């Protein structure tokens with residue numbers, strides 16, 4: 553029998569417990585902004601978007617590679633796309649065993665896991681689709697990709713960076729031909745990084761008010777979603793990177809890492825907080841999201857569909873972008889541009905065997921999307937229920 557005083561104690565304990573749980577929840581960074589209308593962020597003013605505000609984000613098509621056996625991921629992605637005003641074309645994933653022995657290009661494909669062989673084939677099919685349909689550009693996503701509600705404004709800034717980067721790279725290479733690397737550099741890592749970068753806001757207004765839409769076509773691959781990337785060699789006398797300052801969608805420095813247990817990205821220590829950097833790809837990991845031009849698609853299909861296949865597609869693409877594949881020359885290396893932090897992140901879902909599993913600080917599988925603050929997939933439940941506000945991953949640290 554519970555006496556009234558027992559009940560009072562019990563209620564007291566319960567209310568303490570709920571306060572504790574609430575604190576725990578905030579401690580885990582699930583800040584909740586109640587006054588935000590997500591609609592407004594998903595569709596910002598079209599004026600400044602230069603053709604990238606449409607339902608394929610300024611690319612001609614968006615393909616998603618999805619194994620027909622992972623309907624759960626297809627459902628989630630279709631739902632996320634519907635709340636962002638994006639139209640997706642699904643490309644069926646491939647079972648490694650279904651590929652005929654004679655279909656493989658030269659290379660030691662037998663040493664590659666079944667899963668990686670299937671993934672390679674699915675990426676090749678997506679790339680071939682770009683060629684067969686004669687698309688100017690296409691974005692290719694894996695089915696665990698996630699993004700921020702503010703995707704369109706992120707891509708708008710990125711598109712300016714993309715248009716400028718090839719020119720910067722060419723100038724920097726030219727400079728280094730005439731100037732052998734000096735050995736008396738005494739600059740700190742931070743100084744080196746800053747001097748190697750041009751601020752997007754310092755570019756000429758004529759450039760920033762350009763008329764032509766989209767991302768241009770002076771590139772082969774835009775590596776928009778990855779799980780780790782290196783910066784190119786610093787180039788303090790002729791900058792080779794573009795930095796976007798005060799980007800509110802960039803997580804606080806202590807969250808800039810591909811997995812909870814991974815080391816922090818160099819970005820977190822050499823650039824000011826909330827800086828996004830656009831640069832030539834160097835040792836980029838995971839093919840969560842990348843765009844190709846028609847020219848880029850042709851290069852990739854030749855390189856990996858015909859010429860050689862001897863490692864997982866993500867590693868192979870990384871090598872290709874670094875001119876590390878067999879017989880590669882710098883002269884013929886593709887123009888691969890990436891961004892840190894990435895714009896698309898890998899979503900670690902609640903269940904369903906992922907090949908890579910996120911682990912939180914307590915060693916438990918984490919449900920999260922690294923690098924993405926206002927994650928669409930983390931907010932699906934709220935959106936479906938029609939609730940206002942957004943659950944933000946890792947809120948701002950309060951000083």
Ligand SMILES: *[C@@H]1O[C@H](CO)[C@@H](O)[C@H](O)[C@H]1NC(C)=O
Pocket residue numbers: 603604606607608609610611612613688765766
């Ligand atoms: C979106 O914009 C891009 C670039 O202007 C264009 O190539 C593409 O066809 C557009 N997509 C749609 C569905 O209008």
Ligand SMILES: *[C@@H]1O[C@H](CO)[C@@H](O)[C@H](O)[C@H]1NC(C)=O
Pocket residue numbers: 686688
């Ligand atoms: C492919 O597209 C390009 C550029 O839009 C165009 O010039 C070319 O004629 C097209 N090729 C075919 C076979 O349709």
Ligand SMILES: *[C@@H]1O[C@H](CO)[C@@H](O)[C@H](O)[C@H]1NC(C)=O
Pocket residue numbers: 782783784785834835874
């Ligand atoms: C790529 O990054 C590594 C590590 O920071 C660096 O040592 C290397 O020089 C870079 N390579 C290129 C081609 O920029």
